[in-house]
Amino acid sequence: MTEPILLVADSDSQLLYAEALSRFWDRKAVPVTINVVPRDGTPQAIVRRLQAKARIWQLPVSRLLLDPDLREFFAVGVFLTGSKLAEFRAAYHLQANRRGWRPAPLFCGFNGVVLEKFDEAITWRLGYDLIGLNGPRDHARLQRLLRDTPFAQQRSVITGLRRQSADPVAATPPPRQRRFVFAEQVAMPALAEERRRMVRLLADLAERSPHWEILIRPRVAPDEATFHEHDVHISETMRQELGALHPRNLTLSYAPLADLLRTSQLFGTVSSTAFFDALDLGCRPLVMGDFGLANAYGTAVFAGSGLVRRFAELADLDGEISGPGPDPAWLEWMGHSDRFSTADLLSALRELRATPAWAPPPLSHPGFVVNAADLSSNQLRLGAEALIQQGDHSGAASLLEMALLQRPDHRNIARRLAALRSRPRLLRRLWLLLTPRFRG
Amino acid sequence: MRLLLISSPGQPRFAAQALAARLRAVGAEVVVAGGACSDLTLDPEILLTTDLARRVQGLGLLVEARRLPALLQTYRQACRLAGEPGAPVFSGPSEPLSGDRLTADLLHRLDVDLLCLHGPAEQDEWAELVRGTPHADKPVVQLGVWNRPVAMGRAGQPHTAVFLEQAGIPTGPSGKEPLLRLLARLADASPAWTLLIQPTPDTGSDNPTEPMADLAEQIRLHRPGRLPANLIPLEPGRQDAALRAASVCLTISSSWVFQALALGRRCLLMGDYGIRTETNLPLFFGSGLIHRLSEVASLDRLPQPLRPEQPWLRSLGWPIDDPAPPLLHALGQLSLP
Numbered sequence: 057m058t059e060p061i062l063l064v065a066d067s068d069s070q071l072l073y074a075e076a077l078s079r080f081w082d083r084k085a086v087p088v089t090i091n092v093v094p095r096d097g098t099p100q101a102i103v104r105r106l107q108a109k110a111r112i113w114q115l116p117v118s119r120l121l122l123d124p125d126l127r128e129f130f131a132v133g134v135f136l137t138g139s140k141l142a143e144f145r146a147a148y149h150l151q152a153n154r155r156g157w158r159p160a161p162l163f164c165g166f167n168g169v170v171l172e173k174f175d176e177a178i179t180w181r182l183g184y185d186l187i188g189l190n191g192p193r194d195h196a197r198l199q200r201l202l203r204d205t206p207f208a209q210q211r212s213v214i215t216g217l218r219r220q221s222a223d224p225v226a227a228t229p230p231p232r233q234r235r236f237v238f239a240e241q242v243a244m245p246a247l248a249e250e251r252r253r254m255v256r257l258l259a260d261l262a263e264r265s266p267h268w269e270i271l272i273r274p275r276v277a278p279d280e281a282t283f284h285e286h287d288v289h290i291s292e293t294m295r296q297e298l299g300a301l302h303p304r305n306l307t308l309s310y311a312p313l314a315d316l317l318r319t320s321q322l323f324g325t326v327s328s329t330a331f332f333d334a335l336d337l338g339c340r341p342l343v344m345g346d347f348g349l350a351n352a353y354g355t356a357v358f359a360g361s362g363l364v365r366r367f368a369e370l371a372d373l374d375g376e377i378s379g380p381g382p383d384p385a386w387l388e389w390m391g392h393s394d395r396f397s398t399a400d401l402l403s404a405l406r407e408l409r410a411t412p413a414w415a416p417p418p419l420s421h422p423g424f425v426v427n428a429a430d431l432s433s434n435q436l437r438l439g440a441e442a443l444i445q446q447g448d449h450s451g452a453a454s455l456l457e458m459a460l461l462q463r464p465d466h467r468n469i470a471r472r473l474a475a476l477r478s479r480p481r482l483l484r485r486l487w488l489l490l491t492p493r494f495r496g
Numbered sequence: 497m498r499l500l501l502i503s504s505p506g507q508p509r510f511a512a513q514a515l516a517a518r519l520r521a522v523g524a525e526v527v528v529a530g531g532a533c534s535d536l537t538l539d540p541e542i543l544l545t546t547d548l549a550r551r552v553q554g555l556g557l558l559v560e561a562r563r564l565p566a567l568l569q570t571y572r573q574a575c576r577l578a579g580e581p582g583a584p585v586f587s588g589p590s591e592p593l594s595g596d597r598l599t600a601d602l603l604h605r606l607d608v609d610l611l612c613l614h615g616p617a618e619q620d621e622w623a624e625l626v627r628g629t630p631h632a633d634k635p636v637v638q639l640g641v642w643n644r645p646v647a648m649g650r651a652g653q654p655h656t657a658v659f660l661e662q663a664g665i666p667t668g669p670s671g672k673e674p675l676l677r678l679l680a681r682l683a684d685a686s687p688a689w690t691l692l693i694q695p696t697p698d699t700g701s702d703n704p705t706e707p708m709a710d711l712a713e714q715i716r717l718h719r720p721g722r723l724p725a726n727l728i729p730l731e732p733g734r735q736d737a738a739l740r741a742a743s744v745c746l747t748i749s750s751s752w753v754f755q756a757l758a759l760g761r762r763c764l765l766m767g768d769y770g771i772r773t774e775t776n777l778p779l780f781f782g783s784g785l786i787h788r789l790s791e792v793a794s795l796d797r798l799p800q801p802l803r804p805e806q807p808w809l810r811s812l813g814w815p816i817d818d819p820a821p822p823l824l825h826a827l828g829q830l831s832l833p
Contacts, residue, residue: 175595175778179771193624200620204807205782351600360628386628422799423784425767450793457678457790458768464670 059086059130059406063110064120064144066093068102070135073167075106076219077133077188077398086402089113089129091120093136099276118496121147127157131405134164138180139432145183146435149416159416161185161408163401165215168329169390170194171354175201179426183419186404187212191391206421213404216396217329220314220336235269235320236261236373237339239313239328240290242275244353248288252297254326255290257346257367259298262306265372271309273316321377324367327354331361332392335382342376360386433459437469437494444488449476468492497824500552500583502540502567503530503590504559506697507751511590511643512558518642518820527552530559540567545574550582554610554827557587561604568607584830586823588612590643591751592812594779599625610826611636615813637826640816644758652743652761657795658692660735660747660756663704665775676708676715678790683727686795693729694738696752707732744798746789749776762802764789782808 061081063074071092078088088110092103106112115123117140126132134144141164152159164181165188174197181187189195189212202208238258245251255272262270278289288296291308298306309316313330314337317323323334323341334341345364349356358364362383370376387393408414419429430439436459443452456473463469468491475487499519503512509530516526529536529543536543540559543549544567557567564587575582587608589601598621605611606626613619615638626632659679666675683691693708709729715722730738735752739745745756745763756763767786771777780786784805792798809815816822 172596173773175781176771176773179778179781196620196624200617201778201781203782204805204811349603349606351596351603356599356603356625359626362628383628389627423786423805424781425771425786425788427770427772431770454788454790457674457681458788460674461666461671461678461768461790462770464666464668464674470674 058084059402060089060128061086061131061133061405062089062091062126062129063133063135064091064093064117065135066095066098066137066140068099069167071098071102071106073165074133074135075109077165077215077401078110079219080398081402086130087111091115093117093120117144117147121151127152127155127160129160130409131161131163134162134184135167138177138427139434141180142183142428142430143432143435145416145428146430161405161414162416163188163405166190166194169217169327169332169354169357170197171327171357172351176427178202180428182207182210182426183416183428185211185408185414185416186401188215188401189213189391190215190217191389191393191396193389193391206424207417207426210417211404211408213401214391214396215398215401217332217390217392218336218394218397220333232321232339233269233319234267235271235316236265236322236324237271237273237309237313237316237320238324238344239330240272240274241326241328244326244328245347246352248293250347251288251290251293253346254344255294255297257344258324259301259303259306261367261370261373262303264370265374266305268305268373270303270306271316271320272306273309273311273313277310322373327358331358332390335387335392340377340381357390360389362386431458433463433466433469434494434496436462437472438496440472441494444476449484452476468494497553497827498525498551499527499554499556499827500543500549501526501528501556501558502543503528504540504563506560507643508558508560508590512556514643515556515558515639515819515823518818519823522818522820522824524820524824541570544571547578550575550578550580552583553831554823555583555585556612557585557608558590559587561589561601564604565607584609584827586610586612586637586827588639589614589618592641592754592779593618594621596773597776597779598622606631606634609635610830612639612642612823613637613813614639614641615811615816617811618813635826635830637822638813638816639819639823640813641754641758642819644754650740652739652759653741654743655689655795656692656742657689657744657746658694658738658742658756660745660750660752661693661695661708662748662750663695663697663707665748666769667705667774669705672705672708672711676711679708680723680727682789682792682795683724685793687724687726689726689795691727691795692738692742693727694735695730695732696735696747696750697732744795744802749780751776757804762798763804764798764802780808782811784808 065071065074074090090106090110091113094114134141145162149159162184163186164184178198178201195214198212202210274290278291317334317337317339320339323339324344325331326344331341341363343358343364344367346366346368347353349359419426436455440452440455453476456469460469460473471491475491478484478487501512501516503509512528516528519526527535530540557564585608587605588611592614593601611634613636695707712723712729739756739759745761747753748766753763763785765780765786766789768788768790769775771781787799
């Protein structure tokens, strides 16, 4: 018997995460379908790469939910942003309910090391049958938030941060070059001045390490769209900042990061999750600590790694090849350990399927509000329209009042609410006819 | 024991004064500096270079986190120049925090000698933050929710509710208007009630939005009759009196809700905006006090019981009734050889 699994993702990083989660599953027993939600800027290179590994669908979520094959899956993994996660869960259960089939377990996760907004992210994910976590650190935070609340029974599973280790490795690995690969991130740091400083730090290090090759690996190519917003591509920042003083041994490379990590001796980052890929692929990682330990840069997470360095203070890169590696206790705490694997996710899903009557955990409890409980403005508006149809105008007004609090500038919500509040009844009905209905 | 407390405006100042009162009550000699109503009006930067600051038995820098590193550097430099060791420095957030807000706060306080936290939840988060770093051994003391008032108040007036308005929440220039309309609807639907709107001096609001009092005035000016007469915006700085007057306290997430809880008021936190980092609601997630105010038809039909969950209160350090004994004990331990 096969256990087909559907993974739904939109942005590039979510797609890569979905693929990494399923990488070590036996494809014969667990055939994987990845639905790449069409969205401007999804790099086609990633989609092509995934095609070699899984069946690819490219349906908008609204179409996917109507697809008759949807009921055939053993489990469905959803990798979208918070409000879309909650909307998918609600719509999926509605669909199953309408058509009379038993919903499959829904699971979700965190595509990278969680740097910020973890509590908020959890309350968007509540109600999923299983929340995938990266390591004991995330698990401790989840428990701290949910203990002593009605959501304490929320199921979760640690899937670990070892996502690269089972990649095919050549029988005789190529010799590692005296190369330092720096993974640029789009928003860490975010300010133009900080990004110029980052480039300067790398250029100075290149000058102090003349027999090293320093490669900056940009997050995206200059012509590629991304889901983050920033004004200046790193290549332009380098041109502006370094100009004619550009050290010869400092260059940009768009080669796949994994290939670079397999052949380089050192890796650097401000706070990219590629830190863990580098460890998997035998490349020693360093964290650029020059911007201080701060939430905004994601560096605080790496404080206990033992590998945070102020690049301005490094004499050269030679001294970094040897010496103690990452702190093992910290690695385990983060989830980078053989103790955790994505196989645990499969086991947890099987256990769930074997439970005779599992039901999605209820989200409505007096005194407790979660983001996942129909709180996105679109859900509220849809709910309001349904109530208008049923003639419950005060219920509809209450939902639109909440939607307007969240989106105070939204004219159509304001108009519809004003219509619901108008008196007498005849005028209200006229207003409701004239103001635009929300159709989702 | 002689202590010097330096505070900054907003919650830190209020908290410093509350702490000073508790410390004096157990016989400590306390000098409070920084701003009005303090014993010394010297600029903190200057005060930190004086003999007084070096010769106390404990120096409390009860200031906003981002101001702390510069003050600490000034103080330590002055001590070095004077050739004196100086007093142990203690500091901590002046209102309970959690998650990103707590992390951002604590990262500024890494170099103090004694870290003052509120309760076990904050201490757990601190331990996770500094796990595996040299800061993991830093002395930490739990002081409870030390900014709450000492004396329990009398019961508030029935049918009086206060909405604690925050300067920067909801965010965005037009966020306050629908909120004001919601409060107006509630007041209109609750003619037996008085609904006060009290602006609170919350710290950390870099982008204050237009106060609801100004909005209300504009509406009353241009469209008389649109706002019910029992909806009353109050002047800033009256939160003490407002909280004592009211029997019910409504807010999105003002930290003055802890004062309301200490006074025994029923409290409702607005979940209408979701559990978002910006609105600081993750801190209150386990409180059992979060409801959607837009689902409340009138103040006569408020959800019940609007009393906080005990495990949540315990996690905040609420049962630690008096911050003075644990603080003095921890400072005493520090000065032991």
